[in-house]
Amino acid sequence: MKKFNVGLQLYSVRESMEKDFEGTLTAVRDMGYEYVEFAGYFGKSSEEIKEILDRLGLKCVSVHQRLDFFDKDPTAGINYLKNFGVKYVVVPWHDKSKLAGGPGWEETKETFTKYAKLFAENGMILGYHNHDFEFEKFEGKYLHDYLFEAIDNDIFVPEFDTCWLKYAGLAPESKIREYAGKVEIVHLKDFYCESFAGGPVYDLITTDGKDGGKKPTKEENKFEFRPVGYGIQDFKTILEACEESGTETVIVEQDKTSLGMTDLESVKASREYLKNTFGI
Numbered sequence: 001m002k003k004f005n006v007g008l009q010l011y012s013v014r015e016s017m018e019k020d021f022e023g024t025l026t027a028v029r030d031m032g033y034e035y036v037e038f039a040g041y042f043g044k045s046s047e048e049i050k051e052i053l054d055r056l057g058l059k060c061v062s063v064h065q066r067l068d069f070f071d072k073d074p075t076a077g078i079n080y081l082k083n084f085g086v087k088y089v090v091v092p093w094h095d096k097s098k099l100a101g102g103p104g105w106e107e108t109k110e111t112f113t114k115y116a117k118l119f120a121e122n123g124m125i126l127g128y129h130n131h132d133f134e135f136e137k138f139e140g141k142y143l144h145d146y147l148f149e150a151i152d153n154d155i156f157v158p159e160f161d162t163c164w165l166k167y168a169g170l171a172p173e174s175k176i177r178e179y180a181g182k183v184e185i186v187h188l189k190d191f192y193c194e195s196f197a198g199g200p201v202y203d204l205i206t207t208d209g210k211d212g213g214k215k216p217t218k219e220e221n222k223f224e225f226r227p228v229g230y231g232i233q234d235f236k237t238i239l240e241a242c243e244e245s246g247t248e249t250v251i252v253e254q255d256k257t258s259l260g261m262t263d264l265e266s267v268k269a270s271r272e273y274l275k276n277t278f279g280i
Contacts, residue, residue, distance in 0.1 A: 002243040004280050006271070007035030007061060009187065009253035013263045017042055022052050027264055029056045031271045037185075037251050039064040039092065050084040061249050062088035062159070062185055064129060067115050078122050088185055089119055090127035090159045100146035101138035109150045120155040127159045127185070132168035132197065148179075157182045161253070162238055163189035163225075169197045172233075173241035180245035188238070188270075189253045190231035195221035225256045227266045229273030239278060250280075 008028055010017055016024040021042050028036065036058055041049065053060060063086050070077040081089065091112075098104030116126040134144035148158065158179055162172040176183050193201075201223040229235065242250060252270045257263050274280050 001239060001278050001280065004239070004242065004247065005035050005061070005249040006033055006274060006280055007037055007185075007249050007251040008033045008267055008271075009037045009039060009064070009251050011039040011064070012252065012254045012267050014040070016263055022056075024264070025052060025056055025058060028267065029058055031268045032275060033058070033252075033267075033271060035059050035061050035249055035251070037062045037064065037090075046080040046083040053084055060085050062086065062090055062127065062251070064090050064092035066093075067091060067111060070115065070118075074118060078119070078124070082122065082124065086124060088125050088127045088157070088159065089115075090129050090185075092129050093131065094128070096133050096136075096143070099134065099138075099143040100141075101143070105146075108147075112147070112151050112156065116151055116155040126156050128156070129159045129187070130161050130164055132164045135165070135168035135170055153182050157184065159185050159187060159251075161187040161189055162233060163187070163191050163253075166233060167191065167193065167196055167201070167223075173237045176238070176241040176245050176247070183242070183245050184248045186238075186242050186247050186250050187253050188228050188233075188235065188250050188274075189255075190226045190228045190233045190235075190270075191224060192226055192231045193221050193223040224258050225254050226258055227254060227261070227273065228252055228270035229277065230259065230269065235274075235278070239280075250274075 013024055013028065021044060025036070038060060063081060094108065095104065096102065098108045112126065119126050128147060130144055135142050137143070138146070148156065160172065160176055160183060165172040165175055176186065239250070252267060254266050254270065257266050261269065
């Protein structure tokens with residue numbers, strides 16, 4: 001199997017990051033992660049983040065970042081991220097009412113196109129991280145696909161979250177192959193549940209990377225996030241699709257800890273599974 005770059009979405013260890021920023025990144029590096037994806041910057045300056053990443057030998061290929069981060073001073077926001085090597089600026093969540101069929105759809109197209117072009121001019125790419133609701137249909141087509149028909153895919157790419165694809169009732173590997181050539185980064189996320197497509201079971205991330213509330217239907221379908229390899233996902237099939245489709249970096253994410261593990265224990269278990277099972 002291809003030797004993918006392996007990264008960690010730092011939202012997975014946000015509590016540890018809050019307590020000990022550099023110590024947590026050191027632990028993540030020592031587990032064998034080569035890349036990180038930020039979701040919030042824990043009060044650190046761009047220069048501080050660059051210095052720590054460089055010293056630890058970590059690379060930041062992408063961040064989860066709401067676009068209002070750039071509204072006040074787009075140049076400052078872009079420079080903040082460019083300084084520590086960010087290539088993909090990924091929208092982590094977008095209000096369903098602002099997708100196709102909703103009152104905010106035209107605004108979304110305008111805003112995403114504006115920032116996709118701005119990032120492209122600065123050597124970065126706008127990305128979109130899905131949840132499950134983007135795979136509801138409007139007039140026979142997935143909400144997700146309207147986005148990628150409306151905006152030039154040379155400057156706008158998906159970051160597929162394999163958990164939410166499967167939870168929505170799709171085969172993650174099929175959607176990855178459908179977007180072959182545009183899926184350089186993919187989220188590997190495992191879970192367990194007994195009923196699919198049962199509504200929101202996730203926390204929403206606010207601008208500063210903190211929990212923004214949830215709708216607790218997870219108890220109804222026995223939903224639980226798991227370390228990679230500990231749930232119901234078929235990662236062999238997913239990684240084969242990634243290899244065929246040109247994915248360069250796979251990013252581990254676990255929204256909540258489970259199985260009695262701490263956040264660091266969970267992401268270590270995920271890293272060991274990928275190394276021991278697939279040699280990556």
